[in-house]
Amino acid sequence: MMSVERYDTPAEGRLIGRLPPVRGKYAEGVAMAPFTWFRVGGRAEVVFRPMDREDLAGFMADKPKDVPVTVIGVTSNLLVRDGGVQGVVVRLGKAFARTEFLNGQVRFGAATLNGNASLSALRLGRSGLEFLSGIPGSIGGGLRMNAGAYSREFKDVLIAAEGIDGAGQLQSIPVDEMGMSYRHCTAAAESIFTSGLFTAPDGDPAEIACQIESIRAARAKSQPIGARTGGSTFANPNGLKAWELIEAAGCRNLRMGGAMVSEKHCNFLINTGKATAADIEALGEEVRRRVLESSGIELRWEIQRVGVPIRIEGAGA
Ligand SMILES: Cc1cc2nc3c(=O)[nH]c(=O)nc-3n(C[C@H](O)[C@H](O)[C@H](O)COP(=O)(O)OP(=O)(O)OC[C@H]3O[C@@H](n4cnc5c(N)ncnc54)[C@H](O)[C@@H]3O)c2cc1C
Known part of the structure; x- marks a missing residue:
């Protein structure tokens, strides 16, 4: 409601x-x-x-x-x-969460959850989409972010992103025109993806199930998956790991208001209960400042920030 x-x-x-x-x-x-x-x-x-x-x-x-x-x-x-x-x-709601298996391909609606997409591929014995089970978003968000996990990204399996452009025209953008790179794509910001067409060759169901299971176990071990978080806060700089830079800058467990750097994975920020968005953003900026000071590297926000900032009385103390 x-x-x-x-x-x-x-x-x-x-x-x-x-x-x-x-x-x-x-x-x-x-x-x-x-x-x-x-x-x-x-x-x-x-x-x-x-x-x-x-x-x-x-x-x-x-x-x-x-x-x-x-x-x-x-x-x-x-x-x-x-x-x-x-x-x-x-x-996008239910009407955009349909899945259509084709010969060697699959079309997932943009509102399909990645986890459900990987499970339906498993049910039909289609391989290559196991990594989706490690990314708790939707297909639409994954197309925009070129989301990835466990050595695979959307761009590795995408054939074309389908959607609507800023003028209301239907569009189908082949993967090589999506400008996909690490957690980024250059498709026009106004484009709204309504589905994605992916490669989905036949595979061995037992092997697919085994991969999904090991991805799940690895995530549970390394990420605060039950927490109020936004996933990786910062993109990994070239050849480096954001979490290592954050750790080296002494930011693990750092707090601001109700926001905290996760104990389990220090590239994750957590709402411990009463955080405001301002707490979370200010904590992220403080982490960036400390990392810049200690390593000379400027972290890029991976989390997308939208809306109008306001300072709430007493926040960030
Ligand atoms: C615990 C946790 C673990 C995570 N692990 C990973 C990981 O391993 N790898 C990884 O890549 N990400 C990870 N993430 C981040 C996140 O799951 C991905 O970026 C995911 O692809 C975002 O999808 P979403 O549907 O939640 O999009 P949102 O967060 O709602 O939006 C993200 C961006 O996509 C845009 N967008 C959303 N839908 C559409 C659409 N239909 N058309 C056009 N633009 C759209 C939004 O405008 C926004 O810019 C993790 C997050 C959490 C909370």
Whole structure:
């Protein structure tokens, strides 16, 4: 159940009054914190849940040009700031979570969870997608982030990303035009991926199951998987490991307000219970400052930060 704000002013004076008619759903003033992995963040001005790809395309084509659009997956790599998100937040639902197996290929809808994608590949004895079980996000977020684990990344198995561009046109972007590199892709920021087409050759189900199991065990050992976190905070600099630099800078267990550098994996920041987004971001910046001071290396945020920063009274103390 989404927490939404009630308004006394007529819709015409608000953003929702300027948005085109859609078949899906709009909701205003939606509290983001309850469904972000970090459990922090302010309200989204409007959340749009499209009914299907055509509905999303119509929305993108007809929305006023000055209205910013932010698409989110399941927020496992996202920090929503305390001031909330202006404009429209697009969240893809069930209609975008379909899986279609083809000859040697598979199409996963963008809202499919990576874990479910790897399990459905296992059920059909299709190989090469086992690494998805190590990444707790959705296919859409994985396409944008070129997510990867255990020596494989999305770009290694992707054939094409399919979606809608900023003008509402359907698009299919072949992998070699996605500009995918380590935790990054150069596809236009306005593009919303609705599905991905991947290679999925036949494999030995027993071997696939064994790989998935060993990935799960390795993750449970090395990552704070039950915690309120956003995964790796910083990208690994060329040839180096961010966690080692953070450790060497003496940041393991460092705290700021309710935010803490994880004891288990010091490239993970954790909301210990009452953190604000400002606590988490300030802690991340402090880690960057200390790493720069101790090693001369400037860490790049891997976590995507969206929304308006505000300082909450008493936070970050
Ligand atoms: C415990 C933990 C462990 C993790 N381990 C790994 C790991 O091993 N490897 C790794 O790579 N990542 C890891 N992550 C990070 C995260 O799971 C990945 O980056 C994942 O791909 C993000 O997917 P998401 O659906 O959660 O996207 P979100 O976090 O919601 O969004 C991430 C970015 O993708 C964009 N986006 C989301 N959906 C779409 C879409 N449909 N179209 C266009 N853009 C979109 C958003 O705008 C945002 O910029 C981990 C996170 C956690 C919490």
